[in-house]
Each structure stands twice: as structure tokens, then as C-alpha cells.
Amino acid sequence: MPYSRTTLSHYLIQEQRRLGTSGAFTALLTDILTACKMISHEVNRGAMAGNLGLAGSENVQGEEQKKLDVVANDIFLHMNSLGGHYAAMASEELEEIHTVRGNVDGRYLLLFDPLDGSSNIDVNISVGSIFSILRLPEGVDPSSTDAFLQPGVRQVAAGYAVYGSSTMLVLTTGNGVNGFTLDQHVGMFVLTHPNMRIPEETREFSINSSRQRFWEEPVRRYVDECMAGKDGPRGRDYNMRWVGSMVADVHRILCRGGVFLYPIDAENRAKGGKLRLMYEANPMAFLVEQAGGLATTGSRRILEVPPTALHQRVPVILGSKKEVERVVAYHQDCKGDQTAAQ
Ligand code: AHG
Ligand code: MN
Ligand code: MN
Numbered sequence: 001m002p003y004s005r006t007t008l009s010h011y012l013i014q015e016q017r018r019l020g021t022s023g024a025f026t027a028l029l030t031d032i033l034t035a036c037k038m039i040s041h042e043v044n045r046g047a048m049a050g051n052l053g054l055a056g057s058e059n060v061q062g063e064e065q066k067k068l069d070v071v072a073n074d075i076f077l078h079m080n081s082l083g084g085h086y087a088a089m090a091s092e093e094l095e096e097i098h099t100v101r102g103n104v105d106g107r108y109l110l111l112f113d114p115l116d117g118s119s120n121i122d123v124n125i126s127v128g129s130i131f132s133i134l135r136l137p138e139g140v141d142p143s144s145t146d147a148f149l150q151p152g153v154r155q156v157a158a159g160y161a162v163y164g165s166s167t168m169l170v171l172t173t174g175n176g177v178n179g180f181t182l183d184q185h186v187g188m189f190v191l192t193h194p195n196m197r198i199p200e201e202t203r204e205f206s207i208n209s210s211r212q213r214f215w216e217e218p219v220r221r222y223v224d225e226c227m228a229g230k231d232g233p234r235g236r237d238y239n240m241r242w243v244g245s246m247v248a249d250v251h252r253i254l255c256r257g258g259v260f261l262y263p264i265d266a267e268n269r270a271k272g273g274k275l276r277l278m279y280e281a282n283p284m285a286f287l288v289e290q291a292g293g294l295a296t297t298g299s300r301r302i303l304e305v306p307p308t309a310l311h312q313r314v315p316v317i318l319g320s321k322k323e324v325e326r327v328v329a330y331h332q333d334c335k336g337d338q339t340a341a342q
């Protein structure tokens with residue numbers, strides 16, 4: 001029934017009416033949507049447009065940038081500068097804050113990972129973009145890091161685009177999670193996944209098991225028990241999936257449940273983990289909680305972690321409520337053991 005479709009623009013207008021707000025969400029999100037459509041197009045053209053391979057540069061984290069990391073970053077910066085709503089932006093690909101010249105009235109801050117899962121670009125596996133929107137606190141200079149260092153609970157909106165077998169945009173403004181599929185011919189996002197909910201229980205987990213030798217006891221115990229299957233303490237068989245693009249792994253969890261773990265381990269401990277708090281963990285945690293799941297570091301709720309640096313890393317365990325609660329309980333057991341041994 002193509003003519004009963006709700007587009008993302010319709011959805012935003014309906015939300016605006018429901019909340020009695022001034023249209024801020026529509027204005028804030030419109031340019032992000034356009035940026036995601038443009039990135040989707042570039043990802044799609046791939047090798048034909050010369051978009052694959054390395055850019056020949058490194059980002060602030062010392063990671064090699066792919067050409068599409070740079071293209072996607074440029075698109076995000078440009079498309080979100082012109083609307084006048086953002087006073088400043090921060091990106092995985094930029095060491096410093098990008099102040100938007102001329103946007104003196106900008107009341108919001110935008111954080112993004114322009115291309116997530118970039119190791120998958122050259123092999124035609126799903127990648128994505130992640131974004132998080134914060135308010136600019138009263139009287140704070142938007143070019144200061146302090147303006148951005150707000151815990152995840154303060155996010156106004158967050159979401160991602162996944163450039164997969166279809167391009168989808170998944171969004172929360174703090175009132176549940178909705179998924180929209182891009183109609184490539186018309187150029188519009190259409191509401192296809194209303195009110196996404198993560199099942200509380202699951203038989204699927206997601207972790208880079210090549211890091212097993214570095215894992216700490218709670219994670220080792222959880223994974224061992226899943227791997228033991230129906231003969232082990234869980235009494236049922238588990239399945240494992242690891243795409244290597246957080247966007248794709250989280251999208252699967254929002255669609256059919258599961259647990260995603262990128263824990264702190266012996267190798268990444270000095271850095272604080274692998275994934276970045278401000279533009280990976282926080283927006284995903286907001287989405288997951290809004291869909292009925294949980295997101296934790298193992299010892300605290302991700303959305304309450306007080307940020308200390310723009311590119312701070314954090315352990316991430318998120319997904320189906322009951323499974324995440326179990327992983328947290330294993331962390332608590334371990335803490336108890338350590339205290340008892342002292
Ligand atoms: P990015 O491409 O933005 O640097 O992020 C990659 C992240 C995340 O998407 C993914 O879950 C994780 O790195 C994969 O890590 P491994 O290479 O250890 O599997
Ligand atoms: Mn990423
Ligand atoms: Mn990235």
C-alpha cells in the first residue's frame with residue numbers, strides 16, 4: 001500500500017504536534033537526513049566512484065582513514081553547517097571541535113561518527129553513520145570541549161543510518177525508537193519499523209572472539225556459558241554473529257534481540273576500551289534503552305558515565321535486558337570475589 005506511507009518528515013511533524021514544540025526536531029534532523037542520503041549514495045557507488053581504499057592520512061586516534069571516512073566527514077560538516085541550528089560539531093575524524101562560523105544563534109551541538117565500520121567498506125559489507133545531538137548549555141562557549149562533555153542522559157536525539165542491503169535510518173527523540181527505509185527512487189525515508197522493541201531474552205551474542213585471551217573473568221564466564229549450549233548452565237544453544245560494524249551489529253539487536261560486547265580487556269585497558277563514548281556508545285545506548293534494552297560498561301549505565309574527553313573510550317555491553325543484567329551480575333560477582341580476597 002505505497003500511498004499510505006508515512007515519511008520521516010511526516011513523522012517529525014506529527015511528533016512536533018504531539019509535543020507542542022516549535023519545530024526544533026524537524027529542523028535539527030533534516031540536514032542529518034540529507035547527509036545520510038548523500039553518504040548512502042557514495043557508499044553505493046563504491047569502486048565506480050573511486051571511493052574505496054585508503055585516504056593516505058590518519059585521524060586523531062592514530063587510525064588510517066579510508067577515503068569514505070573523509071568523504072562522509074566532509075558531507076556531515078557541510079550539510080549541517082548551513083541550517084544554523086548547530087553552534088559546533090565534533091567528529092571521530094576531527095581532533096578539535098568544529099565551530100560553525102556564522103551560527104551565532106545555534107543552540108545545539110552535533111557529535112558524529114561519519115562512517116562506522118570502515119574496515120568493511122572495501123569488502124561491500126554494511127557500514128553506517130552515528131549521530132548524537134546535545135543542547136548547548138547556557139552561557140558556555142561552543143568551541144570549548146566543556147560544552148560537549150555532557151553525559152548521555154542529556155541527549156536530545158540520537159540515531160544512525162545503516163548502509164546495508166537497504167539504507168535505513170533509526171532514530172530516537174526520547175519517545176521510543178522508529179526505523180525508516182530509504183526509497184532510493186523517491187529519495188525519501190519511509191516509516192517501516194515503528195516502535196522498535198528489543199526482546200528481553202535472546203539466544204544470540206556478538207563479540208570479537210579473537211580477543212578471548214585478553215578477556216576478564218565476567219566476560220569469559222558469560223561467553224563460556226553461552227558456548228556450552230544446551231548441556232551447559234544456560235540449558236540452550238546460542239548463536240554468534242560479529243559484523244565488525246557496530247551499526248550493523250546494533251541494528252540486528254534492535255530488530256531481533258541479542259547482546260553486543262566490546263568489553264575492556266587486558267590489551268585495551270590503558271585506553272579505556274575500544275569504542276568512543278560520545279559518538280558511538282552514548283547514541284547507541286540511548287537507542288537501546290528507548291527500545292527496552294540495557295547498555296552498560298559492566299559496572300555502570302553508559303548514559304550516566306561522566307565524560308572527561310571528547311574522544312574518550314568506554315567498555316560497551318548492550319542489548320536484550322535479561323542478558324545484559326546477567327553480564328552485569330557476573331561483573332558484580334567478580335568484584336565481590338576480589339573484595340573477599342583482599
Ligand atoms: P570505526 O570504523 O568508526 O573506527 O568503528 C569501528 C568499530 C565498530 O564499528 C566495531 O564494532 C569495532 O570497531 C570493530 O572492532 P574489531 O576490529 O576489533 O572487530
Ligand atoms: Mn565507529
Ligand atoms: Mn568511523
